[in-house]
Amino acid sequence: MSHNKILEIQNLSMEFGGLQALDSINITFYEKEVVAIIGPNGAGKTTLFNCITGVYVPTRGNIFIQNPYTQMKEKINGLKPNIITRKGMARTFQNIRLFKNMTVLENVMIGRHCHAKAGIISAMVRSKKTRDEEARIIHDSRELLKKVNLVDEQYEYAKNLSYGYQKRLEIARALATKPFLLLLDEPAAGMNSKETAELMDLLKEIKKDLHIALLLIDHDMHFIMNLSEKIFVMDYGKKIAEGTPEEIQKNPLVIKAYLGENI
Ligand SMILES: Nc1ncnc2c1ncn2[C@@H]1O[C@H](COP(=O)(O)OP(=O)(O)O)[C@@H](O)[C@H]1O
Ligand SMILES: [Mg+2]
Numbered sequence: 001m002s003h004n005k006i007l008e009i010q011n012l013s014m015e016f017g018g019l020q021a022l023d024s025i026n027i028t029f030y031e032k033e034v035v036a037i038i039g040p041n042g043a044g045k046t047t048l049f050n051c052i053t054g055v056y057v058p059t060r061g062n063i064f065i066q067n068p069y070t071q072m073k074e075k076i077n078g079l080k081p082n083i084i085t086r087k088g089m090a091r092t093f094q095n096i097r098l099f100k101n102m103t104v105l106e107n108v109m110i111g112r113h114c115h116a117k118a119g120i121i122s123a124m125v126r127s128k129k130t131r132d133e134e135a136r137i138i139h140d141s142r143e144l145l146k147k148v149n150l151v152d153e154q155y156e157y158a159k160n161l162s163y164g165y166q167k168r169l170e171i172a173r174a175l176a177t178k179p180f181l182l183l184l185d186e187p188a189a190g191m192n193s194k195e196t197a198e199l200m201d202l203l204k205e206i207k208k209d210l211h212i213a214l215l216l217i218d219h220d221m222h223f224i225m226n227l228s229e230k231i232f233v234m235d236y237g238k239k240i241a242e243g244t245p246e247e248i249q250k251n252p253l254v255i256k257a258y259l260g261e262n263i
Contacts, residue, residue, distance in 0.1 A: 111176030
């Protein structure tokens with residue numbers, strides 16, 4: 001396993017009015033790792049994702065990414081979400097965000113379009129170059145739909161898919177942006193046990209075939225312990241523990257955060 005850093009979070013804080021949603025967080029992520037962030041509701045997990053992906057500009061601290069292919073290191077706080085996606089970090093949302101009135105295939109194509117070379121003018125005149133690029137995008141998008149097992153649904157409207165299928169489509173769309181890090185905010189939430197087991201297999205396959213790093217938030221401990229190599233635990237905006245799944249399950253601070261004081 002390689003140990004190139006891909007994301008470094010240094011002293012990251014995020015305040016909303018008087019509320020300290022993130023309090024001096026330091027975390028380093030490495031290439032191809034599967035990492036989980038856990039913690040009670042309101043701990044700051046989604047806020048951390050929002051800072052990493054450019055939805056929020058952090059109040060203090062820094063976020064650096066290092067592209068594993070070019071080794072170029074750069075500070076990304078303050079950059080817009082679409083710019084950060086293009087630099088190689090993609091995410092799915094706690095509440096599914098899809099283009100509900102577009103087809104499954106079109107939803108994935110939109111993800112892939114973030115790297116398209118053809119500008120708006122050439123798209124209007126539909127040069128040969130643009131048509132070739134479009135054909136390639138359709139081809140690549142179908143390949144991704146095969147990977148997430150949605151190729152039979154490619155012409156369905158996104159809104160007609162079951163919940164578990166919509167989650168898989170959101171993952172396919174995120175993968176279409178060709179990330180080196182995929183962030184998944186509660187991917188198993190609301191899924192039944194069969195859908196969760198399928199999602200677990202899919203994420204294992206993504207890790208094996210695409211060699212990308214995964215960063216997961218979830219409350220399903222079986223899911224998290226089964227997938228992750230490393231776990232960070234948050235409570236009240238602070239990182240309170242980190243370690244392997246075995247270490248985390250034994251950590252008294254973690255048990256206290258989950259079960260309260262009186263145990
Ligand atoms: N946009 C916002 N404005 C004000 N408060 C927010 C905002 N986003 C999150 N918070 C607050 O920050 C804290 C952490 O929230 P969040 O990151 O969503 O927690 P988690 O994902 O761990 O459940 C909560 O107290 C939440 O109410
Ligand atoms: Mg959340």
